[in-house]
Amino acid sequence: MLTDLVTGLEVPTDLLIGGRWSPADDASTFDVIDPATAGVIATVANGTVADAGRCVDAAAAAAAGWAATAPRERSSILRRAFDLMTDREEQFAELIVRENGKAFADALGEVRYAAEFFRWYAEEAVRLHGELTTAPSGSNRIMVVRQPIGIALLITPWNFPAAMATRKIGPALAAGCTVILKPASDTPLTALAIGALLAQAGVPDGVVNVLPSRRSGPVGEAILGDPRVRKLSFTGSTEVGRSLLRVAAEQVISSSMELGGNxxxxxxxxxxxxxxxxxxxxxxxxxxxxxxxxxxxxxxxxxxxxxxxxxxxxxxxxxxxxxxxxxxxxxxxxxxxxxxxxxxxxxxxxxxxxxxxxxxxxxxxxxxxxxxxxxxxxxxxxxxxxxxxxxxxxxxxxxxxxxxxxxxxxxxxxxxxxxxxxxxxxxxxxxxxxxxxxxxxxxxxxxxxxPAAPFGGVKQSGLGREGGHEGMVEYTESKYIAVAW
CATH class of the missing domain: 3.40.309.10 (Aldehyde Dehydrogenase; Chain A, domain 2)
Structure with missing residues (x-):
């Protein structure tokens, strides 16, 4: 389903799984509220645990092909996403205003900031460098290559519904990972519109899946409990971050956390x-x-x-x-x-x-x-x-x-x-x-x-960095190959 909330912008209200828009497994929905009026502006599919499993299946099916896609091709897709988002910046800003409530100038600033992550990581996608050195003993060479870490669960907050999504999707796709985006249930529409935009930019089916849901706990646990999922990136409160880290620990999942501040x-x-x-x-x-x-x-x-x-x-x-x-x-x-x-x-x-x-x-x-x-x-x-x-x-x-x-x-x-x-x-x-x-x-x-700087905190404010070159490295694993010639 589509909502006509913003003229000139495709805003789906169903789940994006494997390149297809579909209702929730149990057909349930939830309302999206305009904070300026307290009125309902849209009704969105309410993803289930079964839908979470379908998302992992879709991301797994697309993983090998996307990892093998040439960096230049991944770069070109991200650049097209930047161009599309920039062309529709006022429509995206209006959508953010409607579901988030922020002032239009703030919303427009967010859209421009969000689009920059697509442009930055379009440039970084071709710069995922490794290393080649000689072992101190001289017996062999030390070759280090960086490979996609695997399926990533991306959980984003309501306060920057566009920028927090692109700040995670951009580096993940640049590194060759497939993703499941779980947006905040207060602001799911922007994430769904970004999913539609990425499909138009040429992202293959299953590489980006979008799963809005009011069942955040069970859905998140189901995804993190699947051994095929190897990365968690979360932006939100420290309290929720601690809870997610406990769940991620069961599968020893690499976790990036952008948590509370003071x-x-x-x-x-x-x-x-x-x-x-x-x-x-x-x-x-x-x-x-x-x-x-x-x-x-x-x-x-x-x-x-x-x-x-x-x-x-x-x-x-x-x-x-x-x-x-x-x-x-x-x-x-x-x-x-x-x-x-x-x-x-x-x-x-x-x-x-x-x-x-x-x-x-x-x-x-x-x-x-x-x-x-x-x-x-x-x-x-x-x-x-x-x-x-x-x-x-x-x-x-x-x-x-x-x-x-x-x-x-x-x-x-x-x-x-x-x-x-x-x-x-x-x-x-x-x-x-x-x-x-x-x-x-x-x-x-x-x-x-x-977007070009490493964003993140210390102490209880988080783990890892988003943005800059470091933000892409977060979605990779280093592989050491010992070789002599």
Whole structure:
């Protein structure tokens, strides 16, 4: 079945298995909700455990042929996918707005970012290099080749339904792997549209399978329990990631995990304050704060803390909030009511402990799941929102005195995905960047994501890297061949 939700874009609502669109094995479906209106916009097939088995069968049947496909051919297909997605960027953006809720400008930015993974890995597909060295003893040569790791299960979140799919599909296909994409059930339509686009780009039947489902646990366990599946790539919460790792351990499946974050944003007295505010708005408000890279804790040095907080509140308070389909709105709704309730709880806890609301501070009544952009000043230690991901348009500000104190505060979390540092002293910036316990640092930049760079965290924020050359290597196994001639 197809939905006519977006003019000019093929958006299937069935499962994609082995190159064919089909309903769920038991014919069950689930509704997709527009967060701006809380209304149903589509009904999608609800994949079953039996469907999961069919996906593995299809991926296995296509695996040998795809692995043997010439790198240049794989590259050409990915390049066609980039061109197709770029040609339809506004339609994809509208689709993301409808099922995810983000502002149109954010959605369009995501589509362009998502398409770049197809272009980057079209280029990387022909650069999967091995090694040839001489053994120290001189007795033989050490030849190392990289081969596709095998069938990959890709599990993506709702907050970036296009980019998180292409960031996994691109390198997997470039390396010669077949995949099963399990999108978040809040936002399955974008993944299904990408599946249709890849088929049009020339991806053979069974190489990419798309399995939306509300039965995430049983479906995931069924796929990971099949010995033919050799790779798991997951983006989502640390809690769910831990659970998946336990399941993957039974089959000793290679696992890449991009998990939760609690990003600190450090602003030193010597920073260019205007640039820091520009960066803060990007780092905090990209996707309305619903991003694992979102600045979660703002630490401002005492000399500029008051001015930084006041000016940040002015900027946040001036943002227009409303349905993303209206391109004049800068901030859309949160993804669902549970998200609004969580943000409200975190803000309420901070205020009850003594934080001051500089702007915003509450949910917006009416249709949809809206929360006002919020700045909190003087947030005390022990507040829940300093320990947990907010995943909403809320910026808590804490004052610090010394560089050592800033580093200690920034590192006082189990997470370590990304950090942001603003300072006019390059030596300090590099020194602090090295001391921060995170996989990525934005130094005088509020945006770090780039398809050509390795994306990932340390501590409880994940395992492995996505993007860059490393992202493709994650979908390979190294084979050592001892040979003499």
């Amino acid at each position: 990003a600190p944003f450090l602003v030193f007295d010597d920073a260019d304050l205007e640039a820091a505010l520009d960066g803060a708005m990007v780092a905090k408000m990209r996707n309305g704060g619903e991003a694992c890279t979102a600045a979660n804790r703002f630490y401002a040095q005492a000399g500029i803390a008051e001015e930084f907080t006041e000016r940040l509140a002015q900027r946040m308070g001036a943002l227009t909030v409303g349905p993303g389909i209206d391109r004049a709105n800068a901030v859309g709704p949160l993804v669902n009511q549970a998200a609004v309730d969580k943000v409200s709880e975190l803000v309420g806890d901070a205020v009850s402990r003594g934080a001051t609301v500089s702007t915003g501070g509450g949910a917006i009544t009416g249709d949809g799941y809206f929360y006002a952009p919020t700045v909190l000043a003087g947030v005390p230690a022990g507040s829940q929102l300093l320990d947990e991901e907010i995943f909403g348009p809320v910026a808590p500000v804490v004052t610090f005195e010394t560089e050592a104190e800033a580093i200690a505060l920034a590192n006082s979390t189990e997470f370590g995905l990304v950090s942001y540092v603003y300072t006019g002293d390059l030596a300090r910036g590099l020194r602090v960047s090295e001391a921060l316990e995170s996989g990525m640092v934005g130094l005088n930049r509020g945006l770090v994501s780039d």
